[in-house]
Amino acid sequence: MRGRRKEEMESETALCSRLGLGVVVADSVQTGKPTHSSAMGSSPSQPQLQDQNVKRGGTITFTWRADCEATATWSKNGQLLSGKEDRRVTIRHDNLNKYLTITDAREEDEGRYTLELQNGSGKASGSANVKLLEYDSDWRNLDWKTSELKKKLGSFTLSNPQINHLRFLLHGPVGHGKSSIINSFNSVFQGRVTEKAQSASYSGNSFTLEYQTYQVKDTQGRTLPFVFNDSMGLETLQGAGVLTDDIIAAIQGHVKDGYKFKRSPLRKGDKDYNRNPILSDQVHCLVSVIRGDRFPLLEDDDNILEKMRTVRRAASDLGIPQVVIMTYVDLCCPLVNKDLRHIYSSKAIHRTMQRSSKKLGVPMNHIFPVKNYHQETKVDNKTDCVILEALEKITHLANDYVENKTHHVKVSPLKIAGYIGCAIFGLVCIIIVFGLVAELFEYSLYFVIMLLFVCFLFRYLGF
Structure with missing residues (x-):
């Protein structure tokens, strides 16, 4: 009987093969029940799509090669894509290869994309996120020409005859680029990378220990109508780094040039205390310097942020304008690192500015992202442009402040x-x-x- 049953099974198998049907196979001897495999084969494996960060105007491309025959559908944020809703979208299936291409990428293309594969044996899906590194348009306009800006600043006319220069005080956390940005300002007008203010790589302690004034000169040796004061950096621990009382005294013009910062604040009667400052001694714009690439760390440092807010409140009480210079922005965004012309379309830089505005209380139009000269040996036109744009706005703010400012001396x-x-x-x-x-x-x-x-x-x- 067993031999006869075997012959019948072989006959059925041959017939099924000619008809293209599933093949009857022998089950185990214990059950003796036949099974039929599907004509579609096995179910598809889960697609493994990769997240993509795309620049404005770039191309979004997803490609997956299935391991078996299956129908494919693409969707974005749960909405089916047909390829007909936008001429920029192309969906193509080539045998086992599944393609989705979107050209001229825009903000609207951000989202979660899903590929679903299905056949008679089952289905599988995989997803990936698309993020646009840029906005569709620049959120701040910049004329990428340095010569005109240099000329305007070099011949800038002060609005108050009582002074012969505008004074900008730079302050901020240790290692955030105060001295570096002073050097960068000077480098722009010198046409070469300079280092008047000594700076160092990031460390836990301030490299600047004295209150010092730096003039800026052009290539002809002419002194420009503004000076920068560098200060010791702020530190997290109480009593460490520069004291807020000393910064406030400097804003008021009471700190003499060359004063060495100490662990105790400058007092009246000290040899470095200026008892009767005139308008030229006072600060005309307070410049807070923060590193864009390290702002997430600063954002969690409540002690330093509170010190910066204390200084800002004192400046506000005196009516002195305040700005923020955000340094090292080329390290915030890969697009900007590759091409500085993306600085005012970069989402990463714009969002960092928004967060710093919220934390420090400085309006967005008083925050200036710059790339300072920190590793270059030669000046660059695009770097000069963003530095000059920041300096121009700071100069106008300070000049507006001193325009109607009359120096009143308190007479005993x-x-x-x-x-x-x-x-x-x-x-x-x-x-x-x-x-x-x-x-x-x-x-x-x-x-x-x-x-x-x-x-x-x-x-x-x-x-």
């Missing part, structure tokens, strides 16, 4: 007495000259000598 009563004494002395001299009281000449001479002594005493004591 003793100083007033000194002025009165000088006036009396002048009057007595006039009387003597005209001989109106010649008979009292001897007494007048004594009186004049006494007044001279009093006036000298007042001036010597600094009243």
Whole structure:
């Protein structure tokens, strides 16, 4: 019987093969039940699609080679794609190869794309995200010509005749590029990479230890109408780094050039304390310097952020404008690192600016992303452009501040007495000259000598 059954099975198998049907195979001896495999073969494996970061105007391409025959459908965020909704979208299937291509990438193309494969034996799907690194248009316009900007800043006319320069104070965390950006400003006008302010690579302690003023000169040696003051960096620990009291004193013009920062704040009566600052000694724009590529770390440092906010509040009380210079932005975004002309379309840079605006309270139009000269040995036109644009805006803000600013000196009563004494002395001299009281000449001479002594005493004591 067993031999006869075997012959019947072989006959059925041959017939099924000629008809293209599933093949009857022998089950185990224990069950003796036949099974039929599907004509479609095995079910498809899950597609493995890769996430894509695409620049504006680029091409989005997904390709997958299936391991068996299967129908394919593409969708975006759950919505079926047919390839007919936009001429930029192309869907193509070539045997086992499945293609989705989107040209001229835009913001609207961001999303989650899914490929689903299905046949009679089952189905499988895989997904990947597409992110656009840029906005569809630049969020800030920039004229990429340096010569005109250099000319405008080099011949800039100050609005207040009381001063001969605008003063910008740079402050911020240790290692965020304060000295580097001063060097970058100077490099632009010198036409070569310079290092007037000593800078160092990132470390836990400040490299700048003195309060120092830096002038900027052009290639002809002419001094430009603005100066930069570098300060010690802010640190997380209380009492470490520059003290906020010293920065506030510098803003008010009380800190003399060359002052070495200490662990205790500068006090009245100290030799480096300027008791009677004039308008030129005071700061006309406060510049906070932060690294764009390290802002996520700064964002979580509440101590430093609070110190920066304290300084900003003091500047606001004095009506002094404040800006933020965001350095090292070429390390924030791969597109900008490759081509600086993407700086004002980059989403990464724009979002970092938004976060810093929220944390520091500075409006977006007062935040300037720049690439400072930190590894280059030669100047570059595009780098110069973003640096000059920031400097132009800072200069106009400072100039607006000093335009109607009149220097008011707080005069003490003793100083007033000194002025009165000088006036009396002048009057007595006039009387003597005209001989109106010649008979009292001897007494007048004594009186004049006494007044001279009093006036000298007042001036010597600094009243």
